[in-house]
Amino acid sequence: MSTETAAAAAQVAAPPPAEWAEARSRVYAVGLAAALPAVDRPLADVDGHTLAEPLTTRTDLPAFPTSSVDGWAVRGDGPWQVVGRVLAGHTPSPLTADGTTAEIATGAMVPEGTTAILRIEESSRTPDGRVAGTPRPQPEWREPGDEAYAGEELLPVGTAVDPAVIGLAASCGHDTLRVRRQPRAALLVFGDELLTSGPPGAGRVRDALGPAVPAWLRRYGCQVRPADVVGPVADTLSAHVAALRGALADADLVCTTGGTMHGPVDHLHPTLAALGADYVVNTVAVRPGFPMLLARLVGDDGRVRFVAGLPGNPQSAIVALVSLVAPLLAGLAGRPMPVLPQATLAEPIAGRGDYTHLALVRVDRAAGTAHPLRHVGSAMLRGLAGADGFAVIRPGTTGEVGARVPVVPLPLTPGERAW
Incomplete structure (x- = not known):
């Protein structure tokens, strides 16, 4: 389609704005339908990703009886003769006779034959070197499976991976996790009137969205490189088409700022028409931020890509981010639709x-x-x-x-x- 034909197509009357909650549901659904592929990543590289399969434990947790305190593993009644010492990371010899004990450290494996653990601070020594004291009635060790049994599902698909999840995965014996690939995002800044440095003046305003939007996108779990931020893009249709086509080559999501209305230099709608995009949402009944949009494109490779048109006013642009981009990214990551507190x-x-x-x-x-x-x-x-x-x-x-x-x-x- 020629740019002139695209421009003419873009002049067709826009549909009525979508209701805000319905727009969120709609973009989440298209994101989930295009959920990104699953990949295996080492634990050091999964923070901010999303589980693509349930997190299960490879062994019982704990995997063996584990002392909860520093003290004495005893067998039978005391006082007890000291026959050994058990440190964390070692397999102890069993206690084979009543009246014997082994000193034990917190986290160490409890020797076979142990009937109780006496806390170190509640013990004493007899003149002949034996250990005396009264163990507490409740066990002072953790049994295998106290936290989880081998193969038990601990977290479902769609769980956001954070440091607590990473630690749990490590404790379960995992070295890698199967997660959704993080979305790659790009930003195109539209508007010849924008300054990229220094204070505003002489009819020109400072671009606040070029530096800020990539940081917001990273907090939503996107990968955004400095080279993925382009602009200000010249206020011509050909420049807009070239910039958007170039950004879509690598990105799963391209955000644009400004140009979402139908003024003389608002070229986003004819650009989308020129590239064969379909609207998922075209304007939302929300204030501020009304002239926002989300469009969907399918490349020759069959891969689905999205364009989020953010208004040029800074706060309106962030309203568009939380309204359309956030639920879209939740869907792409395979996460549940965010529940609002x-x-x-x-x-x-x-x-x-x-x-x-x-x-x-x-x-x-x-x-x-x-x-x-x-x-x-x-x-x-x-x-x-x-x-x-x-x-x-x-x-x-x-x-x-x-x-x-x-x-x-x-x-x-x-x-x-x-x-």
Whole structure:
């Protein structure tokens, strides 16, 4: 298709905006349908990935009876004759006779024949060198399988891998994990009016999204290299088509900033038409951030790629990230659809009529309350810098004090759980 034909096609009246919650569900579904392939990675390289198969343990946990304390492994009644010493990492000789004991360290294997473990701080020595004391009635060691039995499923497919999961996998005897390949992402910055260094002035504004969006994408678990950030792209259709075609060669997801409307220099829609993209979502009934989109392309190699059109206003762009990109990436990673935590509004938040209102808030985790912030215009970033997320005020409602509302958390680090 020629660029002129594409431009004409893009002038077709846009469909009505999608309802916000429905748009999230729609992009998650297309992401899950295009879930990235599973790969094996060493434990040192899986933080922020997603389990592609259940995590099971290769042995009982613990694998052998393990002392919980420093003390004495004793057999029968005391006082006990010392016949040995057991350190962690060694296989001990059994206690074969009543009245005998072996000194034992925390984490060491309990000798066969042990009937109790006496804590070191609760023991004493008799004049002839034997050990005396009264063991506690409860066992002072962990039996095999106390934590898990061999082959038991500990975590399901779709679990986000974090340091705790990595440690658990190691304790189960794994050296590698089967995980989803992380999405490769790129960013195209549109707008000749943007400066990439120095203070704004003389009718030109500083590009805030070029430096920020890649960091957000990394926190969502994407791989973004410095070379994957391109722009500002010249305000011509041919430049947009060339830039997007080049970014799609390697990326699973290309985010763009600006150009999502139909003004004289808004070339994203005709660019998508020129490349044969299909819209998954074209505008969302949400404020701020209304002119956002997600498109899907299938390459000659059969691989599915996505383009997320973020508005040019900085806060609106982040609204698009949490609204469309976050659920898409959850689907690509094979994770469950994110469940939004809830908080109680400490102050009122206005509704936006038929639109969902995503209002920046700071969350008091101890009290479970959400506090709206100032400096939250669609072009502002000051409020975002102090926010924990966006309170969701549903269409046709007003956020009254005391109301329980969903909160879309801002990403922290890959795999990190919300409050």
